[in-house]
Amino acid sequence: MSRVEEVSCVLRTVNQPLPKKDSMALVTGKPVFLDDVLQGNYLVVKVLRSPHANAMIEAVKLDTAKKVPGIEGIYTWQDVPDKRFTMAGQTYPEPSPYDRLLLDRHVRYVGDPVAIVAGKDEACVDRALKMIKVTYQVLPAISDFHQAKDNPLLVHPEENWKSLCPVGADNRRNLCASELDGQGDVEQVLQECDEVVEGTYHVKANQQAMMETFRTACYIDTYGRLNVISSTQIVFHARRIIAHALDIPQSKIRVTKPRIGGGFGAKQTVVAEIFPAFVTWKTGKPSKMIFSRYESQIASSPRHEMEVHVRIGAMRDGHIRAIDVDTLSDTGAYGEHGPTTVGLSGHKSIPLYGKLDAYRFHYDVVYTNHMSAGAYRGYGATQGLFAVETAVNELAARLAIDPVKLREMNMVRQGQIMPAYYGERTDSCALDRCLKRAAQMIGWEEKYPCRRMDNGKIRSVGMAMAMQGSGISGVDTGSAEIKLMEDGTYTLYIGSADMGTGCDTILAQMAAEVLECPLKDISVCAADTDSSPYDSGSYASSTTYVTGKAVVDACEKLKGQILKEAGKLLGIGEEWLEFEGTGVRSLPEAAVTEARSDAAGTGEGQNRGKVRDDGPLWGCENLHDDRPAQGCENLRDDGPAQGCENLQEDRPAQEHENASMDRGAPALEDRWISLGEIAAGATCGGQIALQAAAANSSPVSPPPFMVGMAEIELDPETGEVELLDYAAVVDCGTPINPNLARVQTEGGLVQGIGMALYENIQYTDEGRLRNNSFMQYKIPTRLDMGRLRVEFESSYEPTGPFGAKSIGEIVINTPAPALAHAIANATGAWLKELPFTSEKIYKAMNGSFTEGEI
Amino acid sequence: MKLSMILNGRKTEEEIAEGMTLYDFLRSQGCSSVKCGCETSNCGLCTVFLNEKPVLSCSVLAMRAQGCHVDTLEGLQEEAKEFGTFIANQGAEQCGFCNPGMIMNAIALFREIPDPTAEEIKEYLAGNLCRCSGYEGQLRGILNFLDWKKGGVRE
């Protein structure tokens, strides 16, 4: 039996496919999302957006707009603090530069906010928006990211731009970040190689396109504090960022989140929050902002467009000896997540190959006059893996080695050090098993590379491997607090954000596992900056691995507290007690204090003494009978403080020993006290908080691994690709909830398929985004994804909770390279730019294709 | 303008502004299960029944429902629960934002084609976008539900 099988044998709640705790509310359409829960009148907030890609605002005329009935306020750059900040939800000090203002006189992309308008309803706000007259001094813009670095035209010429971390940023060079990393002499090794594949791979700035657009509501509470309810993945970061944007103390702000209608990283950036926050702070009135789909497409936080230049060298026998990755990333007009996403393009692609003699990884991240990029599932790894995996597939073709065999020869394996992955060792790696299983599932041996069908179409297969991380090592912090409630159930407080992923449920599953109770006995409370313990937030594939461990630790601590309380109530030293879920039992050899005589001696103890005879604890019978208040009242009448004090007085172990020696019997009958009795006991004259918190941060970020294989049917007449079958095998460590892990995988695959085949991002010459609705930005429907088959080959991660790693992001990474491979196997053409539209494929097959044309 | 309709089985009369969409009207009536995901009739999140036929409420004028029966998930709670359990058992409800629209349309499908094939299901629901689930789990849930309806086991 493998370690995972061993573990899953003894698990009761973890590793079970349980329904999500909020599932029935969601499927019955209960009012749980932001716009559903707001009561009363909220001002409607919208922003006027720049029609120019680069311009200075010369004048804004507001007088007629202000006269529109119902308008509460209109604000421009003159009304906001002149302190720059970043909207990126990252741990302070953020690697993303401080390059934004709430409203800036200098607008830097088509869609950049020019004015904030607040009014009593949408109609009046829309009218006012039309009446604002802005005079712009239009400037030339940087639309080609190849031209950005060291261009005399600066996206951020301002003096108060600043970078808090040493990421190689320089606004005087349009650089948001730059770095060089490596080991060995790449040039030398590449020269020694028999075969070198070189290519430049282009990934567009895809939109997360979560179904619920960005939205936030604000009001001022009883204490004069700004309450922000937002559809966000990062309540704590949002609090800090809003404080920066408004230039007010963080203590004045509380951020909470309701259910979130999808995030995928989009909501790891404070996209909507600052505008209604500003309005409510200024007016004292409740306000809300709900992005339209159009705004979500043109002014949000999409993937970083990257061009990844790769060189891979190998010997004739297939030994891959060197990888050189050079990434150019477009962060757009602002630097959100710019310095960090790019790192993954090399650090999470190169380490898949475990026999390198040398590698090099260099990158530049540049400012342009496009909308700012942000965090999108995969976070740079997606871009890097498309490049490296496609290059490796091309290498296999050139070497005439089966790409599966080539991977078997070179892939990283359990126990290896990964120099390009911060020198970490793979302590859990089932990539080899993933590869083997995926090949079986798709029928690789029979189907590779392709066959022509009777209808003239070509069927082919393609493959790719992938990795990701589990949280940001040494940075991401997850905490949890768990409390035993009076009725013997628990409440779990977390600061991570369930955006549909099910983390409320999987964290509760872990708590239930440790506390040996049913899942229904764990209530979850998340996320609220006032009451949740600190959590970086739900991103970087961190929640299961980082916060999960904190949940386990907090629950273990709480068990200790429960034993302590039980010991006091039973009059037995806690070391003689055992936690067993529904209650606490004395160990067979435990000696028991003769508390009876002590209690009797106090005079008022008759009642308690009697109850003790009947069972483990005074008054608790009453409590059991669902008459807790009465029971306590009785005790109070009797003089509770005294009585309780007595009971809680520690009877040291010695006394137990004495007692047992007196009787000459080491083991008395089992003593048992129910959890409800312990909990209720602690509410009356309690001195032990039945509540425990723990924080966790990991020095490592164990990568999950996976292999994806696609089978397509390609029509050579039209270049049309139909995806027939996709086999994905994932090693996420122990899946905490196999159902949710599977659906996460399926969802990520379909996003990856959309990105590979349909989802295009095109700018006009004036810098306007063409794909600004679901009409032009085509996300997959259920007719577009063929058959998906997902399996798990689990390793056991020793540092993770119950052996778990992560699942959220890795799953988007294989479709683009696997589909590029399948297309190459069908046509001989290696497409290097996403998406692979029929036109591109057709042109590539007919030799008339130039990169970047479509 | 006065609009009157039978909303979820109850006679409802309201003065409404000209040009109000059925979507806005339904939300104003507290039917918050009805969601909006686009402005271009592409996502299916706003699906409701107009005289028992599924329509996109974002692109129907409220006045078109004059004298009609309109149903939202609020009025179909029993069916939603019965079928939704099968989606939940797959973990396919995910963020849930697309669920009401998809479930409305699925109920319409079951009424129209009681025993659909997987292809028919996909085609019928093609207009209901979901960005989280990858659709496979929804399909499994639907197939299990149909199985159970035919006397199979509950999965």
Ligand code: FES
């Ligand atoms: S809101 Fe998208 S179709 Fe109605």
Ligand code: FES
């Ligand atoms: S479950 Fe989130 S969009 Fe479908």
